[in-house]
Amino acid sequence: MMNTNKDHDKKNKKPPRLAWSEELHRKFVHVVNLLGIENAIPRKILALMNDERLTKQNVASHLQKYKLSLKRISSNCVPSGNGSKIGCVQFQNVSPSDPVYQNAAVQEMPMPTWHSDESLDSLFDDVFLQWWEDHNTDATDLSNVIGTSPNTLTPLMDVVNSNLGSTQDLLTVASPSCISHESIEIGELRQEIAATRTETHQLRETIQALKAQQDMLVQVVLQLLPPNVVMQQ
């Protein structure tokens, strides 16, 4: 009696299909950007997201779609060969959730400033670490996760470990001095902090999108200029 029917039987173990909420997707994008699109495989993504709602197949499926969207975007921005013809469109519509800056063609651009923005990187790391602390009691989880993977991730682990030291110091100093006073709303402060984090996160994405736009525009200008002007290294 529990067979080829359309059993809406409650006992049948069919988990409802996963809906990728914005929050879930942002988490996903966040982790993917952390790993870099080339290292972002389902197992690592799943581990870093650390979300009970997710299974590896969920992530794999979503990753497939996500890569397609990246491809869609990239294909609009690739300049055509050595000629002076430009294939770029849609500069205005770069969405923060669409990491155009991962476009391989963009990354290969000979822009001297491309890799030199350390402040942006550290901001990125701060945001990630705070998020990680929120969702995991112990940072050794992260170390374990990353430790099992090839050495391409060791720089990330270093960053995490070093930054973690400072944040833990902050915590141990701050918490004892706050207990005694009247019940001033710690909850409100938490909310405020959370809001600030979200804002920071969004700003970070906006900055990166703008940076990508700027670099692409510079590239366009370079291609429009006569060759002799550009030749200096």
Add this chain to the structure above:
DNA sequence: ATGCTAATAT
């Protein structure tokens, strides 16, 4: 046998 991706199915 396992994990990943591309293709296909719902």
Add this chain to the structure above:
DNA sequence: AATATTAGCA
């Protein structure tokens, strides 16, 4: 269109 499932490769 979004998500799940399968197929086939490494």
